[in-house]
Amino acid sequence: MGLGKSEALRTTGRFGVRQIAVVGMLSAISIILGLSGYGFIPLPTAKATIMQIPVIIGAILEGPAVGAMIGLLFGLFSIVQSLMAPNILSFAFINPLVSVLPRVLIGITAYYAYKWTRSKHEGVRIGTGALIGSLTNTFGVLTMIYVLYAAQFAEVRGIDLATTAKVIYGIALVNGVPEAIIATAITVPIVTAIKKRYKN
Template sequence: MGKTETLRGTSKFGVRQIAIIGMLSAISITLGLSGFGFIPLPTAKATIMQIPVIIGAVLEGPVVGAMIGLIFGLFSIIQNLTTPNILSFAFINPLVSVLPRVLIGITAYYAYKWTWSKHDGIRIGVGAIVGSLTNTFGVLTMIYLLYAAQFAEARGIGFDAAAKVIYGIALVNGLPEALIATAISVPVVMAIKRRYKN
């Protein structure tokens, strides 16, 4: 644990941090390109592309998590430029696509670090929930603040209903995404930590 904490505390990236950023960023991009990053639900699609960001943040600290989130966000912009949909006008804005994804790594790490529990699995789970909800509510809040009128027009609803619809999506998507992120992140992080110790 001491070695890991020392690495987190340095301002420079070590070989391991660079390798983890590259590997987890590649996983996130692969999930998006393949379609496996989206899990169909009865009313929507839940994304799991935030999970590599959460795992990187909990394992290696907020800077590593933020870097993976940055790459996730930049990929989102490229994806919306190359394969646009009715909301791509919002997702090509870095404040929508990039900023919330960078914040995933920061909020996930500090939620993990500041959770008081002797059980590391609980701390990882809290970090995963907070990181995942940062993604969902962060993206949708930025859409509401910057593009409420365009969102309402794209969805064929009145402007007054935009907030209700946006945060309805946040609840419908956000809770399953947080549960899935927790279910995947906890065993993966704990397995990697055991390997670190060995």
Template sequence: MEKTQSLRSAGKFGVRQIAIIGMLAAISIMLGLSGFGFIPLPTAKATIMQIPVIIGAILEGPLVGAMIGLLFGLFSIIQSITTPNILSFAFINPLVSVLPRVLIGVTAYYAYKWTRSEREGVRIGVGAVVGSLTNTFGVLTMIYVLYAAQFATARGISLEAAAQVIYGIALVNGVPEAIIATAITVPIVLAIKKRQKN
């Protein structure tokens, strides 16, 4: 298993890996198009579109996860162009919409791999939490770094308040998203791994 994942890490995709990339990227995109990728909460909407990226990374390695994240990010750009909202100016930039999504796969995989636990569910859960938070904080940090002034204008707040609002959103969205991602990812990955062993 470790040897197989090291080959994937070296960039050698087999037919199965290519199929998994396409399938999980398509699931992520369909979640976004259908609206099922967003779960309404009392204070915000939590996204679950990062979950296919996390699953692909944990099962097939960081490059597979990164490729799924790349397609997820490219979809975000297209969606921002075709159905714009007040923050579309930021999501058209690949540094906001693509880079953090690519990093989901990398951080999720290595968090899973480097977690020292005999319980596979714990390792998967840590990978899911880290991958999900990479998405939330990565996107919002890039918005703050690159577009703090435009964000403040779009939200009708002062520039000084931009950081507080942005990271307030990150906390309000990020924690529920990480919990939901873990609750969905752990049983799915455990079931797939059990099936692979059999």
């Protein structure tokens, strides 16, 4: 059986009109979430970001190339935001290895986690993609900060360098688990509804 047009675009990486529209729309949503502050949900111990969700949705719906493109634009926005409204960690986020690379990987890991999950239930497959994509964002960004800027991170946070890994990965767990749960809860119904619309 031959590939359908949408599946062919996924495998070749070429973007059709729909894929370009999805990239533009979901990238805009991610940027609006960041600028408005609605991309952060306050929790008792931290703020959970949902800005990775458009990347995950785009990847699961349209493939890894689309997800990676949305992630690229999300990462570039992070650099601009760090330059225009700097905070204590802006020295790290102006580096594309911290702000862009992990966001590009969100789309790739989310898509393949969805594709390779063996389940008859579409919701389980979508949820797995959302979970892995969200954790890619959290652990990817914080791992790059640790690898590249452990000393600077310790200095600005006023902690001993020897405890940097413990602090960074503590933040990853405190932020990453709620973010992954929220991303899954939001992504599953949205992607399920859009996929039904695609079929119709």
